[in-house]
Amino acid sequence: MKILPLNSIAKKSGFVLLLVLMTAIGWIAASFTAETQEVDISYQRYFNDNxxxxxxxxxxxxxFAGEKVPLEIEDVRESLDRELLVNTYWQSQGLLFHKRANRWFPVIEPILxxxxxxxDFKYLAVIESGLDNVVSPAGATGYWQLMxxxxxEYGLEINNExxxxYNVEKSTVAACKYLKAAYARYGNWTMAAASYNVGMYGLAKQVDRQKADNYYDLLLNSETGRYLYRTIAVKEILSRPAQYGFHFRPKDLYQPYETYDVKVDTAVSDFTEFAFQNGINYKILKILNPWLRDTYITNPDRKTYAIKLPKPSETGMVPYELRPEQKALIDTLSSDSIK
Known part of the structure; x- marks a missing residue:
């Protein structure tokens, strides 16, 4: 019998051990893969079913605005279908639209x-700004996105102060003035709405070029081409939310601010002090009066401004509870903040 050297035996033993180890690892890996695949298949099946x-x-x-939308025209029907799909399945945006509409529609509706x-033009404000005081890259500002x-041109005061x-009531009046001027020019509210996006001159240019004076017959740029359909889709979804999968409890909706007006016809040197003197803080003052663009107004013409302050309420915005040091500050203030 041939006796193998010890180092040869060790090498063979190591090889056998390595082979056993690799086999075991392969078996474990195969078992794990099979188990994982089964879990994935089960998960996919659940996803498909639910x-x-x-x-x-x-x-x-x-x-829209009492004017028929010609859904018998194929591209009109498909354009509206697109906006219904986009605005129904963009759920986070849809939720915010519903919540904010509960706060701002009661302000906008009586002005219209x-x-x-x-x-129906309240839905124009929704698609313009999402009922938020935003500024576009082009500089359009506020709920109605006015340049x-x-x-x-339509009566708003716009300066550094x-x-x-940013004033929802006054900007709604200005938007109404524009829309009535556009209606007088085009003879229908659909074209007036389109001109709000592209401008009266821009719309008139396309009317002359294409020899058509009906929105649904015009080939417009992508944004204006979708504009009215977006408005109609938002009207449909906000008017019948449950049909489009949106469900709310009353407490889920943003409540209207309960406010009263303080008339100011002088300069105000410091709106932080003004806020403290009226029992609120500067943040609340600015939330209710975003049209105040600086911490003061010089008011050289002695115009009368209506500044909104919150009423005490369990559901609305309650007056701010001043800290002791703020109350002490008020005691030291004179009437110098309002001159």
């Missing part, structure tokens, strides 16, 4: 009625 995305019915007989503008020149584009 996750559903539905197409939407196109509403019949829909109108008073100005003789159809109620500086347009705002001034006061910008009434």
């Amino acid at each position: 996750y559903k995305i539905f197409s939407l019915n196109t509403p019949a007989g829909i109108t 009625a008073e100005q003789g503008v159809p109620d 500086r020149e347009t705002g001034r 006061v910008d009434e584009r």
Whole structure:
């Protein structure tokens, strides 16, 4: 019998051990992979059974501002379908639209009625700004996204101290003036709405070029081409939220601010002091009066401004509880903050 050297035996033993180890690892890996695949298959099956995305019915007989939307035209129907899908399945945006509408529609609706503008135009403010005081890259500002020149043309004060584009009541009046002027020019509210996006001159240019004076017959740029359909889709979804999968409890919706007005016809040197003197802080003053663009107003013309302050309420914005040091500061203040 041949006796192998010890180092040869050790090498063979090591090889056998390595082979056994690799086999064991391979078996474990195969078992784990099989188990993982089974879990993945089960998960995918559950997903397929429970996750559903539905197409939407196109509403019949829909109108905007009392004017019929011609859904019998294929591209009109498909354009509205696109905006219904986008705005239904962009759920976070839809939720915010519903919540904010509960706060701001009660402010906007009576102004539209008073100005003789159809109620449907409140949805224009929704698609313009999301009912938020935003500023576009082009400089359009506020709930109605008015440009500086347009705002001034329709009666708004816009300067470094006061910008009434941020005032929802006054900017709504200005938007109404524009829309009535556009209606007088084009003879229907649909074209007036389109001109709000592209401008009266821009729309008139396309009317002359294409020899068509109906929004649904015009080929417009992508943004304006979608503009009215977005407005109509938002009207449909906000008017019938449950049909589009949006469900709310009353407490989920943003409540209207309960306020009263303080008339100021002088300069105010420091709005922080002004806020303290009226039992609130500067933040609350600015939330309620975003049109105040600086910490003071010089008011050289002695105009009368209505500054909103919160009423005590369990559901609305309550007056701010001043800290002791703030109360002490008020005691030291004279009337110098209001001159």
